[in-house]
Amino acid sequence: MIAGGPCGTSGDDKCGNGDCPTIFTTNKPGTLAVQGYTTGHTTPGGEAIVTIPENVLWEAARALGR
Known part of the structure; x- marks a missing residue:
């Protein structure tokens, strides 16, 4: 995990569930995994x-x- 993660304990949980959007490193160079909210845009299978x-x-x- 390089950014985001669990929301703070000071009542600032804008996500409502204690686990905010997060960016993770992956084993693929130059690639980040992003945890967030899905949109209504249709994507190919396996993509979001x-x-x-x-x-x-x-x-x-x-x-x-950077």
């Missing part, structure tokens, strides 16, 4: 489009030194 808060993406970029 998820939404993540912009600040989580920026946090991931900072963690990767």
Whole structure:
């Protein structure tokens, strides 16, 4: 996990379930796994489009030194 993850304990759980959108590293170079909310957009089998808060993406970029 490089960004996101469990929501804070200060009552700021915007996800409502204690597990916010998260970005993970994978074993494939240059590839990130993204946990988020699905959209209504149809994708090919095995694929999904998820939404993540912009600040989580920026946090991931900072963690990767970009």
